[in-house]
Amino acid sequence: MNSDIYLLGIDLGTMGVKSTIYTTEGKVAGSSYKEYPLDSPYPGWAQQDQNLWWKSTVSTIKECFKQAKISPDDVVAIGACGQSHGPSAISRDGKPLLPCITWVDRRSEPQVKRIAEKVGARRVFEINGYPLDAAYTASKILWIKENALDVYRNTYKFLLPKDFIVFKLTGAFSTDRTDAFATNLFDIKKNRWSDELLREYDIPVDMLPEIHEPWEIVGEVLETVADEVGLKKGTPVVAGGGDWACTFYGAGFTKPGRGVDMTGTVDAIMVASDKFMLDFENGVSGLTHIVPGLYSGAWGGTQHAGSILRWFRDELFCYEKSVAEKYNLSSYKLMDIEAEATPPGSRGLLIPPNFGGQRRPENPNSRGLIYGLTLTTKRGEIIRAIMEGIAFKLKADLDRWRKITGVTCDEVRGIGGGARSKIWRQIKADILGVPFCRINIDEGGNLGAAILGGYAVGLYKDLIEPVETIVKVEEKETPIPENQEVYDRLYPLYLKLLNTLEETKFYDLYMETVMDIYKGR
Numbered sequence: 001m002n003s004d005i006y007l008l009g010i011d012l013g014t015m016g017v018k019s020t021i022y023t024t025e026g027k028v029a030g031s032s033y034k035e036y037p038l039d040s041p042y043p044g045w046a047q048q049d050q051n052l053w054w055k056s057t058v059s060t061i062k063e064c065f066k067q068a069k070i071s072p073d074d075v076v077a078i079g080a081c082g083q084s085h086g087p088s089a090i091s092r093d094g095k096p097l098l099p100c101i102t103w104v105d106r107r108s109e110p111q112v113k114r115i116a117e118k119v120g121a122r123r124v125f126e127i128n129g130y131p132l133d134a135a136y137t138a139s140k141i142l143w144i145k146e147n148a149l150d151v152y153r154n155t156y157k158f159l160l161p162k163d164f165i166v167f168k169l170t171g172a173f174s175t176d177r178t179d180a181f182a183t184n185l186f187d188i189k190k191n192r193w194s195d196e197l198l199r200e201y202d203i204p205v206d207m208l209p210e211i212h213e214p215w216e217i218v219g220e221v222l223e224t225v226a227d228e229v230g231l232k233k234g235t236p237v238v239a240g241g242g243d244w245a246c247t248f249y250g251a252g253f254t255k256p257g258r259g260v261d262m263t264g265t266v267d268a269i270m271v272a273s274d275k276f277m278l279d280f281e282n283g284v285s286g287l288t289h290i291v292p293g294l295y296s297g298a299w300g301g302t303q304h305a306g307s308i309l310r311w312f313r314d315e316l317f318c319y320e321k322s323v324a325e326k327y328n329l330s331s332y333k334l335m336d337i338e339a340e341a342t343p344p345g346s347r348g349l350l351i352p353p354n355f356g357g358q359r360r361p362e363n364p365n366s367r368g369l370i371y372g373l374t375l376t377t378k379r380g381e382i383i384r385a386i387m388e389g390i391a392f393k394l395k396a397d398l399d400r401w402r403k404i405t406g407v408t409c410d411e412v413r414g415i416g417g418g419a420r421s422k423i424w425r426q427i428k429a430d431i432l433g434v435p436f437c438r439i440n441i442d443e444g445g446n447l448g449a450a451i452l453g454g455y456a457v458g459l460y461k462d463l464i465e466p467v468e469t470i471v472k473v474e475e476k477e478t479p480i481p482e483n484q485e486v487y488d489r490l491y492p493l494y495l496k497l498l499n500t501l502e503e504t505k506f507y508d509l510y511m512e513t514v515m516d517i518y519k520g521r
Contacts, residue, residue: 006021108139
């Protein structure tokens with residue numbers, strides 16, 4: 001490979017954007033991350049300013065070049081990935097008409113209910129392969145249509161988050177197969193927008209972007225953008241993919257039987273399979289991935305993972321956070337130290353990760369709780385119990401899939417910020433009962449997106465070879481039998497706690513009451 005040419009990968013996440021410049025061998029030449037807020041003006045709302053996305057992206061790209069000390073001419077291709085599901089209403093002249101309604105946002109629950117009554121959750125699942133849910137794009141577009149009609153009428157295209165960045169770079173309105181799939185609008189069997197679903201929702205197909213393969217070049221960097229960002233005019237930009245798809249791809253989701261766990265804002269775990277499965281009764285759907293013909297044979301996760309630890313850090317670990325920042329230390333590392341000093345099981349503390357609902361089959365109205373608090377509870381026990389609760393959720397999901405499909409994995413590769421935590425890796429190994437590995441990259445999304453750009457311009461012969469060459473296992477935590485014994489006894493209590501709240505309809509009553517109290521405030 002030529003050491004004088006580079007690739008740029010952009011990952012527009014929920015908590016912030018990260019841009020990375022790579023050599024063709026996958027080595028980082030420059031990398032920069034910038035946080036931005038998730039605004040919640042009302043209960044259940046979670047929206048973001050697209051102009052802040054762009055401003056933050058420009059800032060990180062400039063910092064990358066500063067670190068890499070290379071010319072814009074040296075970057076030969078650009079790939080982007082990003083948080084999925086959240087539509088941005090964009091005018092014909094390219095301006096956002098209202099904040100992006102992100103995937104975390106639950107305001108479109110009434111629209112989901114009406115879709116279920118009109119179309120049927122089964123029919124949506126049969127066509128799209130995704131369960132009908134307020135997390136996904138279709139119901140959010142309907143919410144805009146019903147609650148912001150002027151915005152809807154002036155919308156030229158609805159773009160997903162990373163597609164907005166691609167548009168800003170190239171002027172092209174586009175999306176890719178993996179992001180389109182995760183909308184409740186895509187026909188997974190025909191590999192295009194669903195005529196039937198769009199007709200039922202009364203959404204014109206012209207309001208949606210053209211669908212491309214993730215590695216297809218959709219445009220080139222505009223001259224005006226080149227001047228603003230410091231990129232070379234005409235640099236090819238590929239369609240990219242959803243952050244989950246690019247992250248799993250960049251972490252080695254390239255062969256059947258391999259598991260990958262992504263821990264960032266969310267925690268998502270998937271096991272690769274070459275068999276596509278679709279089973280509405282059991283909620284089984286093989287998610288499409290970057291590599292054609294490869295699907296998730298088992299998957300699960302929680303909508304809130306790193307975001308819960310971030311909440312704890314900002315609200316209950318704030319002094320230590322300020323001290324850590326003063327001395328250029330990691331506040332999360334300090335939290336790890338306290339968790340590591342706590343025995344497995346956190347002295348009986350249980351913290352399900354339902355801090356903003358869970359996707360079905362769990363109740364989207366579910367909320368967080370800490371069970372088992374006493375006057376002797378230590379802060380480290382809460383930190384560790386947060387980590388354990390997230391791992392219990394992963395176990396519950398994989399156990400369910402295993403019973404239905406028989407899909408298993410021999411080991412799991414960790415990716416994302418959470419994979420840097422040795423204690424959290426050990427907790428996951430103990431609870432899941434398989435080795436949990438740390439690989440030589442922290443963020444698969446940027447790498448996966450960059451490789452797509454490299455493949456598009458002919459730097460790699462196929463999609464699998466560069467990933468298998470670049471990504472290597474560095475550390476491996478194996479299950480500790482004594483810890484497994486503790487978790488095997490606590491796990492049924494975790495399930496019983498959640499089942500009890502479901503069976504009593506507490507979540508639904510709670511949400512109905514709270515929404516009524518704070519409506520309009």
